[in-house]
Amino acid sequence: MSELDDFCYVYGITLGDAELPEGVDGLDARPIDLVRSGSLAAVVSEVADGRRIGRKAQLIAHCQVLDAVAAQVAVIPLRFGTVVAGRSAVADSVLGPGAERFQEILDGLSGRSQFTLQARYEEGRVLTEIVQEDPRVAELRSQTRDRPEDSTMNARLQLGELVSAALLLKREADTPAVLDPIASHAAAYSIRDGRGGVDQLVDVAFLVDDDRRAEFDRAAESVARALTGRVRLKLMGPTAPYDFVPGG
Amino acid sequence: MTVSAVGQRRSGGGYLERPAPSGLADVIDSILDKGLVIDAYIRVSLVGIELLTIDARIVIASVDTYLRFAEATNRLDLYEKGGKDLPEVIEQMQEGGGRGRTQGILDGAKNALLGSDDDNGDDGDEEPAERPRRRPPRKAAARRRRTDE
Numbered sequence: 001m002s003e004l005d006d007f008c009y010v011y012g013i014t015l016g017d018a019e020l021p022e023g024v025d026g027l028d029a030r031p032i033d034l035v036r037s038g039s040l041a042a043v044v045s046e047v048a049d050g051r052r053i054g055r056k057a058q059l060i061a062h063c064q065v066l067d068a069v070a071a072q073v074a075v076i077p078l079r080f081g082t083v084v085a086g087r088s089a090v091a092d093s094v095l096g097p098g099a100e101r102f103q104e105i106l107d108g109l110s111g112r113s114q115f116t117l118q119a120r121y122e123e124g125r126v127l128t129e130i131v132q133e134d135p136r137v138a139e140l141r142s143q144t145r146d147r148p149e150d151s152t153m154n155a156r157l158q159l160g161e162l163v164s165a166a167l168l169l170k171r172e173a174d175t176p177a178v179l180d181p182i183a184s185h186a187a188a189y190s191i192r193d194g195r196g197g198v199d200q201l202v203d204v205a206f207l208v209d210d211d212r213r214a215e216f217d218r219a220a221e222s223v224a225r226a227l228t229g230r231v232r233l234k235l236m237g238p239t240a241p242y243d244f245v246p247g248g
Numbered sequence: 249m250t251v252s253a254v255g256q257r258r259s260g261g262g263y264l265e266r267p268a269p270s271g272l273a274d275v276i277d278s279i280l281d282k283g284l285v286i287d288a289y290i291r292v293s294l295v296g297i298e299l300l301t302i303d304a305r306i307v308i309a310s311v312d313t314y315l316r317f318a319e320a321t322n323r324l325d326l327y328e329k330g331g332k333d334l335p336e337v338i339e340q341m342q343e344g345g346g347r348g349r350t351q352g353i354l355d356g357a358k359n360a361l362l363g364s365d366d367d368n369g370d371d372g373d374e375e376p377a378e379r380p381r382r383r384p385p386r387k388a389a390a391r392r393r394r395t396d397e
Contacts, residue, residue, distance in 0.1 A: 013284075056276075063279055079283035094286055105284075127321050137321065145322045160314025163321050192278060196313065198320045203278070224263035234265040242282035 006086040007047040008035070011065045012240065013095065013102050014075040016041045021068035027058045032065055035087045037095035040102055043069055044090060053081050063239070070240035074109040076102060077240045079247065105245060111210050112187055114244060115237030117220065119178045119201035121170075125230050127198065130166045137162050167198070175202045178231070181223050182206065185216040190243045201231055205243035213238075 009027050016039045026032040026045030034041045043065060047053075062080050069075045084090050095102070131138050140159035144152040175191075178201065183189045186206040194200040208216045217235075224233040 010286075059276055059279065063276060077283040079285045080280055082283075082286060084286075098286075123320065124324060127324050131321065131324065140318075141321055141324075144318065156318040157311065157314050159321060160316070160318035163317040164314060167317070198317055221262075221264045228263050232265065233263070234267065236267055242279055245282075245284045247283065247285045 008042075008044040008084050008087055008090050009047050009053070010078050010082045010084055010090060010094070011043040011045075011062060012069065012075040012077045013040060013042050013098075013106075014069060014073055015039065015106060018069070018073045018075075021065075021072060024065055024068040025061065026065055027053070027061045035090045035095070037091040038099055040095045040099055040106075042090045042095055043075070044087070047083055053083065066240035066242075067238075070113065071238065074106045074111075075240055076105050076109070076245050077242050109207075109241050109244065112207050112241065113210065113213075113238035114241045115186075115206045115208055115216070115220075115235055116192075116239065116243075117178075117182065117204045117206065118234040118236070119174075119203070119227075120199040120232045120234070121201050122230055122232065123199040126167070126170060127163070129170075130163055134162060134166060137166070163198075167200070171201055174231070177227065178202055178223060178233070179204060182216065182219045185212055185219045187212075188244060192243065207241055207244045208238075 009030075011026070011032070016036050018034065018041055020032055020034060020043070024032065028048040030045040030048060032043055032045045035044050045065075059080055066075060066077045084094060131141060137159065140155050140162065144155045144159060149156065179189070179191075183204075183206070186208050188207040190205045192203040192205060194203050206216070220233065220235050227233070
């Protein structure tokens with residue numbers, strides 16, 4: 001039996017009296033398990049033989065396990081891809097030495113869940129604004145439109161640069177209208193790095209107290225209604241608090 | 249439990265999009281660089297995740313971004329070609345999958361990376377449903393550049 005057989009994939013760290021969620025499998029369909037140490041426990045599964053980690057299906061499984069655990073009890077998500085050499089190493093080298101710190105983080109997460117909000121412009125609407133507001137954009141657009149790409153490359157790059165800069169300003173100007181009315185109903189928030197697409201406005205993770213979910217929800221709905229036609233809002237959650245742990 | 253709660257909320261709303269918890273595909277990539285990192289000497293692996301993330305960001309921070317923005321702006325059909333008013337343009341862009349198109353490059357990058365190291369026979373259905381339709385040459389070029397590294 002090789003040492004590899006003992007390797008543990010570690011999803012997250014939770015309280016020692018936590019129970020595993022039912023009907024959720026781990027990476028590569030391996031059953032999930034708890035390694036307990038003192039007042040803490042780690043959610044783990046075996047690492048399947050010869051299976052490298054880094055596939056999308058595994059990332060989805062990682063999130064499904066954490067979200068299911070988080071629906072029951074506070075949990076600290078670990079970074080996707082964390083593998084430790086054996087259950088005893090999880091207990092002795094991870095849970096033991098970090099106990100005080102983990103307990104402190106768990107206290108801050110208890111009774112709270114993460115919701116993630118995506119705000120996206122209606123692309124046609126915001127680009128129309130930019131063309132109408134900046135004569136240089138309108139001019140470059142008419143120079144490059146319906147012309148061969150190769151002969152207008154410089155003008156295209158200039159156009160893209162101007163549009164990119166204009167979008168940045170719009171994001172800065174529009175973010176408070178999305179964020180402020182909702183953030184006041186959350187315990188914490190964290191602005192995520194966006195993908196930088198044309199329609200990107202802002203992505204925000206909120207940590208929401210369970211007993212304030214209804215008011216948080218109403219606030220988000222109300223912002224979505226106020227901005228409709230120019231901005232789309234998508235709210236995802238509740239999930240594990242990925243954005244509210246150190247290193248997150 | 250969670251599912252039914254979401255179902256109820258959805259029926260009351262209207263303006264806010266609320267994907268089911270299982271439909272987190274939109275944000276799943278962003279989980280890659282989230283979460284507590286335990287000490288390196290205890291860890292056996294973190295499977296080059298940092299590399300995946302950084303690589304994807306290089307793709308999006310390139311000249312390609314500007315060309316993409318220029319193209320999106322030129323795609324607008326406002327006044328010269330006349331006749332169409334704004335709401336109609338927006339409607340068409342939504343129908344045409346405008347959101348999928350603008351995000352496709354990064355999705356493609358991350359999917360390619362996440363799926364590239366293994367027997368990804370079971371990953372075939374994980375490509376985003378909407379691919380960038382008008383930019384196959386440039387996307388292919390981005391992939392080539394990455395592969396060459």
